[in-house]
Amino acid sequence: MTHTSGHGRLDAPDASTPDGHGIRGRRTPADGEPGTARQPGTARQPADSPATYDPETFWEARLRGRFDLSGAGFRGIGKPFNEALYRQREIVFDRVLRRLRIDPPQSRVVELGPGTGFYVELWKRRGVRSLLGLDITAVASERLTAAYPSFAFQQVDITEPWPSPDASADVVTAFDVLFHIVDDVRFATAIGEAGRVLRPGGVLLVSDLFPRRAIRGHHHVSRTLAEYKAALARHGLDVVSRAPVFVTMHPAVDVPAALAALSGRWWSWLERWLIADPRRGRRMGRILASIDRVLTRPLRGGPSTEVLIARKR
Ligand SMILES: C[S@@+](CC[C@H](N)C(=O)[O-])C[C@H]1O[C@@H](n2cnc3c(N)ncnc32)[C@H](O)[C@@H]1O
Numbered sequence: 620m621t622h623t624s625g626h627g628r629l630d631a632p633d634a635s636t637p638d639g640h641g642i643r644g645r646r647t648p649a650d651g652e653p654g655t656a657r658q659p660g661t662a663r664q665p666a667d668s669p670a671t672y673d674p675e676t677f678w679e680a681r682l683r684g685r686f687d688l689s690g691a692g693f694r695g696i697g698k699p700f701n702e703a704l705y706r707q708r709e710i711v712f713d714r715v716l717r718r719l720r721i722d723p724p725q726s727r728v729v730e731l732g733p734g735t736g737f738y739v740e741l742w743k744r745r746g747v748r749s750l751l752g753l754d755i756t757a758v759a760s761e762r763l764t765a766a767y768p769s770f771a772f773q774q775v776d777i778t779e780p781w782p783s784p785d786a787s788a789d790v791v792t793a794f795d796v797l798f799h800i801v802d803d804v805r806f807a808t809a810i811g812e813a814g815r816v817l818r819p820g821g822v823l824l825v826s827d828l829f830p831r832r833a834i835r836g837h838h839h840v841s842r843t844l845a846e847y848k849a850a851l852a853r854h855g856l857d858v859v860s861r862a863p864v865f866v867t868m869h870p871a872v873d874v875p876a877a878l879a880a881l882s883g884r885w886w887s888w889l890e891r892w893l894i895a896d897p898r899r900g901r902r903m904g905r906i907l908a909s910i911d912r913v914l915t916r917p918l919r920g921g922p923s924t925e926v927l928i929a930r931k932r
Pocket of ligand 1: 679733735759796799800
């Protein structure tokens with residue numbers, strides 16, 4: 620399952636962000652991947668690394684190395700800040716369920732890239748009717764099958780056909796996953812599969828940055844809202860709304876350039892400060908999460924990561 624980008628490297632995966640993008644100016648990272656947040660003294664992946672991104676190898680190594688929130692989230696800044704980021708994600712997850720009147724006990728969910736199972740646990744606690752998790756790694760499906768025997772997990776590359784019948788899902792989720800598909804043809808295939816598997820009226824939830832200009836990195840491509848809308852529309856999916864996830868806890872990209880630069884500097888400082896002592900993430904995470912919880916509530920579009928909601932016609 621070796622994937623190559625059809626674009627080559629347009630941006631250096633340099634800055635880091637919590638959920639896989641990290642943006643300073645136009646540089647891009649992926650969530651804590653090699654070359655983004657680093658423990659002091661560890662090597663940065665060369666910004667112009669010619670290595671091909673092989674998602675299976677990359678994620679297998681990463682998740683086997685650390686099967687916890689900082690393995691799936693943003694490595695380097697430590698567990699406490701990652702926990703705060705995930706708490707904020709949970710708040711937004713619940714907002715989205717309420718907004719869409721999704722009733723978990725009635726919902727058949729296909730979760731793309733469940734990773735270490737953060738959202739699997741959320742669905743379980745909310746009594747979801749059924750859940751199928753499709754992850755490119757063997758480690759995710761092995762460990763999640765052991766931890767959640769009542770759900771199904773398969774090792775599947777979501778850029779290839781999914782093992783699900785047509786119109787069999789009420790909800791498909793892709794939390795911090797689609798931006799790890801660097802090849803546009805494969806990206807379109809994954810969107811096409813979501814359109815095929817969702818029943819009419821079903822919803823696709825995608826978290827990404829939706830920046831003003833696409834951000835293309837070695838392991839990560841954040842596409843614009845217009846690019847998403849066009850790809851989704853081709854498969855009968857209409858964007859109905861968006862829910863912002865972060866304001867201060869993650870670099871802002873959907874803002875005027877001066878603000879983006881300011882936010883990049885803020886994140887850069889925060890990253891260094893947390894890497895120097897990840898225990899700081901507990902207090903700082905609490906403070907920033909309480910700000911983001913309030914700021915994201917009234918917004919219908921945000922400066923940073925959002926959950927995009929698309930409905931199947
Ligand atoms: C950044 S992690 C996110 C994990 C989880 N959704 C979360 O938010 O905690 C990305 C996940 O997507 C999976 N993944 C990446 N590319 C994939 C692909 N082409 N097909 C299936 N899974 C993929 C990785 O194995 C990993 O579990």
